[in-house]
Amino acid sequence: GALVYQYPRRTICKSGTSMRMECQAVGFQATSVAWYRQSPQKTFELIALSTVNSAIKYEQNFTQEKFPISHPNLSFSSMTVLNAYLEDRGLYLCGAGTGQAPLFGEGTRLSVL
Amino acid sequence: QQQVRQSPQSLTVWEGETAILNCSYxxxxxxxxxxxxxxxxxxxALLISILSVSDKKEDGRFTIFFNKREKKLSLHIADSQPGDSATYxxxxxxxxxxxxxGKGTHLHVLP
Structure with missing residues (x-):
């Protein structure tokens, strides 16, 4: 079956350092990949959306300089959180899809010390 | 501006009851x-979905009712089970x- 695998599941980094997270689509080719951050209050924030043959589009309050994303093929995407601080804490979710309803991975939970 | 609104924020039902979760856009x-x-x-995890050309979608115990004119929809969970306790x-x-x-509805199903 189709699923989305995210790695790592949990990570802790020191304030001011960076960390990279990965997203793998298994069993299907993802024509779109969206990265979200879910706050402790469960609210979803869309960080950026990457679709085939289009530039990666970042939402307001999120920039490529802070959250660079790579989407080299239809199965893989990665995102780095640069210079992480307390406000960057949360569950980072990758939603990969071929149409309208993306499948989500389990997320990467980022803690910042 | 919240484009998708959900209510209630939290819902508690007894096992066997129908839980009704509301959404508007x-x-x-x-x-x-x-x-x-x-x-x-x-x-x-994707549970169930509906296109705006439909007014109802059923999948087992889960049913979506959709009202395009009012921009409202609801998820009905029939015969709720404790294992259905989750955020929707x-x-x-x-x-x-x-x-x-939306910001989610936290469902508690009591045994």
């Missing part, structure tokens, strides 16, 4: 509405791949 361009179920410590997110999008989520 602002943007008339939304034409696809997936519902996701999320358990603590896990990512959201209503989402909306167009063909543009961008999915907008």
């Amino acid at each position: 602002e943007n008339s361009a939304f034409d696809y509405f997936p519902w996701y179920q999320q358990f603590p410590g896990e990512g959201p 997110f209503c989402a909306a999008n167009t063909n543009a791949y961008k999915v907008i989520f």
